[in-house]
Amino acid sequence: MELLLAVSGALWLGLLTAMSPCPLATNIAAISYVGKRVDRPSLVLSGGLIYTLGRTVSYVLVALVVVQGLLSLSSLSMFLQRNLNLALGPMLVVVGLLLLDVIAWPWTKGSGSRFFESLQKRADRLGLWGAGLLGLAFALAFCPVSAALFFGSLVPLAVEHRSPLLLPALYGVGTAVPIVGLSFILAFSANRISRAFNALTFIEKWMRRTTAVVFIAVGGYYSLIYVFGVI
Numbered sequence: 001m002e003l004l005l006a007v008s009g010a011l012w013l014g015l016l017t018a019m020s021p022c023p024l025a026t027n028i029a030a031i032s033y034v035g036k037r038v039d040r041p042s043l044v045l046s047g048g049l050i051y052t053l054g055r056t057v058s059y060v061l062v063a064l065v066v067v068q069g070l071l072s073l074s075s076l077s078m079f080l081q082r083n084l085n086l087a088l089g090p091m092l093v094v095v096g097l098l099l100l101d102v103i104a105w106p107w108t109k110g111s112g113s114r115f116f117e118s119l120q121k122r123a124d125r126l127g128l129w130g131a132g133l134l135g136l137a138f139a140l141a142f143c144p145v146s147a148a149l150f151f152g153s154l155v156p157l158a159v160e161h162r163s164p165l166l167l168p169a170l171y172g173v174g175t176a177v178p179i180v181g182l183s184f185i186l187a188f189s190a191n192r193i194s195r196a197f198n199a200l201t202f203i204e205k206w207m208r209r210t211t212a213v214v215f216i217a218v219g220g221y222y223s224l225i226y227v228f229g230v231i
Contacts (some may be wrong), residue, residue, distance in 0.1 A: 014174020054135020145231025
């Protein structure tokens with residue numbers, strides 16, 4: 001039962017990450033790049049899948065390195081197993097408050113614009129496979145929401161269940177669902193992509209609020225038990 005909840009949680013976090021405003025905007029930009037071949041729907045869908053694969057590989061590799069590194073250090077691993085629940089409660093509360101915008105996000109604009117301009121030129125030279133390069137790079141350009149969900153929720157979940165590969169991979173699969181949907185819409189009905197974007201933005205807002213409330217409730221419960229010893 002605990003594993004099922006962890007698997008469901010990893011998929012949900014991935015889905016929420018992909019639909020958050022900043023990652024969704026980068027996904028739209030990448031799919032628009034793929035849409036240069038909009039006259040050939042099969043290539044648009046293939047490019048969307050390759051882009052998705054690139055993002056998924058990045059998330060899995062980062063999580064694998066972080067989680068496996070934490071678990072491989074025996075003293076640190078034992079410390080985490082004993083004290084993870086102590087930190088998990090307050091951490092979930094903080095992530096929930098960030099998702100509700102109660103705590104302001106640290107944010108800087110335009111810091112990597114030149115890098116991504118040169119990256120897109122390289123992607124152009126690679127043709128269809130350039131979508132995979134964009135996926136690899138965009139996944140590593142963590143926005144505040146995606147960073148909070150990835151490092152503040154997925155990584156502790158993977159450490160708790162000693163799952164450096166399965167849960168991060170499922171997180172990557174979760175991030176793929178909206179991207180594949182956008183690729184399909186762009187391939188067969190490009191004029192509806194703005195409607196899809198607006199719909200996803202509306203759905204994401206309520207998904208984010210629901211997740212934030214759950215995080216705060218669970219984090220508060222964990223804090224009462226493991227930090228304050230009330231329950």
